[in-house]
Each structure stands twice: as C-alpha cells, then as structure tokens.
Amino acid sequence: MHKTLIVTNDFPPRPGGIQAFLHSMALRLDPSQVVVYASTWKRGREGVEATAAFDAEQPFTVVRDRTTMLLPTPRVTKRAVSLLREHGCRSVWFGAAAPLGLMAPALRRAGAERIVATTHGHEAGWAQLPAARTLLRRIGEGTDTLTYLGEYTRSRIASALTRQAAARMVQLPPGVDEKTFHPDSGGGAVRARLGLTDRPVVVCVSRLVPRKGQDTLIDAMPRVLAAVPGAVLLIVGGGPHRADLEKRAASHGLTDAVRFTGPVAWEELPAHYGAGDVFAMPCRTRRGGLDVEGLGIVYLEASATGLPVVAGDSGGAPDAVLDGETGWVVRGGAPEETADRLVELLRDPQLRARMGARGRRWVEERWRWDLLADKLRALL
Numbered sequence: 541m542h543k544t545l546i547v548t549n550d551f552p553p554r555p556g557g558i559q560a561f562l563h564s565m566a567l568r569l570d571p572s573q574v575v576v577y578a579s580t581w582k583r584g585r586e587g588v589e590a591t592a593a594f595d596a597e598q599p600f601t602v603v604r605d606r607t608t609m610l611l612p613t614p615r616v617t618k619r620a621v622s623l624l625r626e627h628g629c630r631s632v633w634f635g636a637a638a639p640l641g642l643m644a645p646a647l648r649r650a651g652a653e654r655i656v657a658t659t660h661g662h663e664a665g666w667a668q669l670p671a672a673r674t675l676l677r678r679i680g681e682g683t684d685t686l687t688y689l690g691e692y693t694r695s696r697i698a699s700a701l702t703r704q705a706a707a708r709m710v711q712l713p714p715g716v717d718e719k720t721f722h723p724d725s726g727g728g729a730v731r732a733r734l735g736l737t738d739r740p741v742v743v744c745v746s747r748l749v750p751r752k753g754q755d756t757l758i759d760a761m762p763r764v765l766a767a768v769p770g771a772v773l774l775i776v777g778g779g780p781h782r783a784d785l786e787k788r789a790a791s792h793g794l795t796d797a798v799r800f801t802g803p804v805a806w807e808e809l810p811a812h813y814g815a816g817d818v819f820a821m822p823c824r825t826r827r828g829g830l831d832v833e834g835l836g837i838v839y840l841e842a843s844a845t846g847l848p849v850v851a852g853d854s855g856g857a858p859d860a861v862l863d864g865e866t867g868w869v870v871r872g873g874a875p876e877e878t879a880d881r882l883v884e885l886l887r888d889p890q891l892r893a894r895m896g897a898r899g900r901r902w903v904e905e906r907w908r909w910d911l912l913a914d915k916l917r918a919l920l
C-alpha cells in the first residue's frame with residue numbers, strides 16, 4: 541500500500557453506514573500512511589466542535605474542508621491536489637465514487653499512481669439516470685478500480701461503465717467487528733431498563749427514514765401480537781421519520797408494544813442488538829429505484845450478535861442474508877408477510893438459535909473487517 545489520500549463526504553462524526561465503513565477501514569490501515577480530506581459534519585458551532593473533537597482522537601491526519609459537502613469543483617480539486625503533494629501520497633481512495641471520483645484525472649496528473657473509488661447504494665441509483673450514467677462512466681475511466689458491495693450494485697453500476705472499467709471492478713463490502721458485536725453483549729440490562737425482561741422482542745436498529753421500513757414493522761405488529769401476545773417492537777435509532785412513526789404506532793393503539801429508544805451511543809449499540817430475540821428491517825426501494833439499500837451493515841451486526849434476521853428485498857440487502865439459513869428476505873412494504881416470518885421465529889426458540897448461530901459463523905468466515913482491510917490494502 542502507498543501513502544493514501546482518502547477523499548470523502550462520508551466520515552464520522554456524521555452517522556451512517558458509509559461513514560462507519562470508511563472509518564472502520566481507515567482505522568485498519570497504517571495511520572502514518574493515511575491522510576483524510578473530508579467535509580465538516582454540520583454548520584454552526586456544535587457541528588464544528590464535534591468534528592474537531594472527533595478528529596483530535598484519530599490516529600491519522602484529518603483535514604476538513606470548511607463546507608458540509610465536498611463537490612468536485614475547481615477549488616476542491618485544487619485543495620485535494622495540494623494535499624496529495626504536501627503529504628507525499630501516491631494513492632487516492634474516494635470513499636464514495638460519485639461525484640467526487642470526477643476529480644480522478646486531476647489527481648492522476650498531480651502524480652497519483654493508484655486511484656480507487658468505492659461504490660454504495662447511491663451509485664446504483666445513479667446508474668438508472670441517463671445524465672448520471674455518463675458521469676459514472678467518466679469516473680470508471682478515470683480510476684483504476686471501482687469497488688462494489690455485492691452482486692446487485694455491481695450489475696447496476698457495471699451497466700453504465702466501459703467494458704474495461706467494468707472488468708476492473710473488485711468487491712469490497714463493509715464488514716463487522718465481531719469482537720464488538722457478539723452474542724453476550726449485555727442485552728439483558730437493556731431489557732431490564734426498558735421493563736421488557738420477559739417479553740418477546742423484535743429489534744430494529746437503523747436511521748429512521750422511510751426506506752428502512754420501520755413503518756412496515758409497526759403495521760405488522762397487530763398480526764404479530766394476535767399470535768404472540770406480549771411481543772414488543774424495539775425501534776433503535778434516530779431520524780426525520782420519528783414523529784410519523786410514533787403517530788402510526790399510536791393510531792394502531794400500540795404505544796406499549798412499540799418502543800422508541802432514539803439514537804444510542806456507539807458503546808451502547810451491541811447491547812441494544814442483544815436486547816432482541818429477532819432482528820428485523822424490512823427495507824423497500826423508493827423513488828423509482830433511486831432510494832435503494834446498498835447492503836445493510838445492520839443485518840451483519842445482528843448476525844454477529846447471534847440473532848436471526850428478517851430483511852427487505854431492496855437493492856443489495858439480500859446479499860447480507862443467507863435466505864432460509866441466517867434469516868429470511870421478505871418483500872419490502874409487505875406487513876403480513878413480515879408478520880408471518882416474525883411469528884414463526886418468535887414461536888420457535890430452536891429455529892432462532894439455529895439461524896443465529898449460522899449467522900454468527902457466516903460473519904466470522906466472511907465479513908470480518910480484518911479480511912476486508914487486507915483486500916483494500918492490496919488495491920492501494
């Protein structure tokens with residue numbers, strides 16, 4: 541691996557899957573060989589202070605742009621070029637290929653020898669729009685390698701690329717820290733705190749946005765409760781959809797059976813997975829395919845915790861589940877189908893244990909960060 545400039549809008553403290561992906565990878569590279577050029581999390585004092593506090597704890601150099609969104613403008617390109625030269629970097633990793641990967645030719649002219657750009661769900665969405673397809677094609681031509689999460693995103697994105705660029709694609713999915721997420725993660729304490737000790741719990745961990753399908757889970761609960769009295773849906777995470785979800789739960793008369801924790805601190809997250817008997821996030825594709833799941837780190841975190849998983853069929857989410865082995869894939873936006881799978885799992889402790897153990901093994905074999913970081917190092 542050469543010294544690498546990571547260029548990204550998606551870096552903590554901003555929350556989310558791409559951010560977690562990049563940070564986890566960056567932490568596994570030699571810190572003396574990494575320089576991150578990222579946007580600032582939020583405008584205003586709170587955003588700037590939280591960003592500075594986060595950066596001060598990192599073992600590698602983080603340089604922030606003053607804006608909250610890097611775009612491939614002449615100013616940003618010039619800054620990236622001068623960082624590349626100043627720090628003696630010979631490789632570049634674009635944390636999300638679109639749109640920042642458009643800066644690749646300028647960085648190449650400035651001396652970058654290896655340029656890697658990672659694709660996620662949103663690039664698969666881009667691949668559906670004619671103008672955006674042209675830009676993706678340019679990004680493919682300007683970079684050495686576009687990485688992809690799984691077969692769904694690969695096939696969509698490859699259709700927009702030249703044959704040569706498509707042939708250079710390499711799979712680089714996010715992983716899971718199997719030591720942080722494990723079956724003895726202290727879920728009992730969370731249950732006790734929430735008064736759920738003896739109740740069957742379906743847990744969903746995610747940002748609260750419509751695509752993730754927390755609304756489908758709420759709509760599924762009356763059918764679940766008819767078969768499994770006392771069951772509870774524990775919705776973990778924060779986001780713009782919260783008020784709507786709370787109203788929806790109240791309109792079904794489910795204020796006891798649907799609990800919201802709000803966002804939880806990273807250290808508390810494993811115990812929140814551990815509070816569930818089953819993990820469910822029946823995600824669905826929206827906006828004609830533009831708002832689509834790339835993979836779903838949460839399914840892998842749940843499997844690492846030893847929980848069976850009920851996933852939606854949006855985009856690449858099925859790549860994060862072995863259907864029928866680590867859990868089930870259901871149609872997104874289908875409350876009855878979702879409820880039936882939840883009931884089957886809540887009623888059958890042996891099935892839960894079997895699927896949970898298979899999921900844990902699958903994570904250990906296939907989704908460990910360490911294995912994936914080796915792959916990235918080889919590309920850089």
Ligand SMILES: Nc1nc2c(ncn2[C@@H]2O[C@H](COP(=O)(O)OP(=O)(O)O[C@H]3O[C@H](CO)[C@@H](O)[C@H](O)[C@@H]3O)[C@@H](O)[C@H]2O)c(=O)[nH]1
Pocket residue numbers: 555556557558560561659660661662689714745746747776777778802803804805806807809832833834835836837838839841
């Ligand atoms: N600390 C904390 N973390 C949370 C919370 N809610 C969610 N998270 C974390 O945020 C991450 C969410 O990742 P994903 O499930 O992958 O979803 P995403 O944010 O929509 O990410 C997008 O990009 C990923 C990487 O390409 C894709 O895997 C995903 O499908 C999607 O397209 C997970 O690590 C999850 O544990 C919370 O309240 N607190």
